[in-house]
Amino acid sequence: MGSFQSPRGTRDILSPEVSYWQWVEATARTQFAQAAYREVRTPIFEETALFARGIGEATDVVGKEMYTFPDRKDRSLTLRPENTAGVVRACIQHSLVAPGNLQRLWYCGPMFRYERAQEGRQRQFHQLGAEVLGSADPRADAEVIALATDLLQRLGLSNLTMALNSVGDGRDRQAYRHALVEFLTPYHNDLDPDSQDRLSRNPLRILDSKDLRTQAIVADAPSILDHLSPDSKSFFDRVQQSLTDLGIAFTLNSRLVRGLDYYTHTAFEIQSSDLGAQATVCGGGRYDGLVEQLGGPSTPAVGWAMGLERLMILLQRLQEPPAMALDFYLVSRGAAAEAQALQLAQQLRRQDFAVELDLSGSAFGKQFKRAARSGAAACLVLGDAEAEAQTVQLKWLTSGEQLSLTQVELLEDVEGLRSRLALAAAALATSA
RNA sequence: GCGAGCGUGGCCAAGUGGUUAAGGCAGUGGAUUGUGAUUCCACCAUUCGCGGGUUCAAGUCCCGUCGUUCGCCCCA
Incomplete structure (x- = not known):
């Protein structure tokens, strides 16, 4: 053909569909305004090292999914694969994080990951996200999560479930990793090949393997919840209590692991069974070490990101697009x-x-x-x-x-x- | 990155080696030079994603390529 097509994994959002997007964006905007969150708009590309250090060198996102390119002065830049690192960078750069200073922020925009497209997964996709920097209070976790569940509810989405877990602090995780590797090593040859590989690289990820035999083995594995320090345990208890106080339903899932290295303590995912293999609509948690990791003052933080394409899939099944008036x-x-x-x-x-x-x-x-x-x-x-x-x-x-x-x-x-x-x-x- | 399926006009499609590429929706013009429906007529793919090959003959078979879909990996 002589004409052009949009690049692989990207797509145009055209007339009837675009009204859903406008509706979601408008709903989010009012919701965040009501909770005193301010919008941040950060660059779509950043220094490559920001993501490498923030997300973790060993993660798949950094290892094989980034759109990285040199600019004309040979600086290595990367199209943002997620936005938490960028938001944290902006907060550090503009001195928005300081002891006793609380920042409530939200963003919405395109993200980029070099992956094979399938339902609910594209190379350019869009995330809506919320971040709270500067609070170690478990109520911050609850507030931020409530924002996500409320938004989904305002959009008329029910039939969603929330899985909740705590991955503890760095020390808890280290201890648990040991226990897990110890438990799994005897089964090494029975694990699926991917999980065998993960045993040395990233053993926690074996927990949410989709391989049936691996799942059977993992069913008897030790639980991270038994490896939390008293402080971590009590923090997690208070998060759960706050959520219960807010009437937010969740299911504890000690095998919930998130793929980005910066998560600590609270981890959660909101999932739908109507999305095929990509079930997670919204995922997030606490990341107490990230600000410091990126060169800022030690600052506790929580946040989440919502995949808008996945949201649209659900919305379009539920209701007619709002008509142009x-x-x-x-x-x-x-x-x-x-x-x-x-x-x-x-x-x-x-x-x-x-x-x-x-x-x-x-x-x-x-x-x-x-x-x-x-x-x-x-x-x-x-x-x-x-x-x-x-x-x-x-x-x-x-x-x-x-x-x-x-x-x-x-x-x-x-x-x-x-x-x-x-x-x-x-x-x-x-x-x- | 790996595995499998698919690719015919703006959209939905029939067609499975013989040829003049059905049909429907949408669109345009007209019947109806000033009023939304219905009906009727006409027009709307020198060509089947693209490139190459096999064959007397290819939308139909083969190879490659691009895109897409589903799954794996991974994530929102």
């Missing part, structure tokens, strides 16, 4: 009428009406057909006779009622029009 469709024919219609459309828009002007110049019949399909509440008609008399026909498309009035009258009766439009919209809503 159009007040008037303007039909005209004849040189004088067309000129007046162009001006009338602009004047109405300045009064905050949504107006579509038919530019086809085709027969009235065709234009009316388009008017009916446009979803507009009313149609305005300008032909030779109207142009001559400076009038306009106003036709309500729901009832078919039509009246003639002067263009001046139309523009002066803004309040009357607005209430009629509200009625028409209500009629549409009940008929739908």
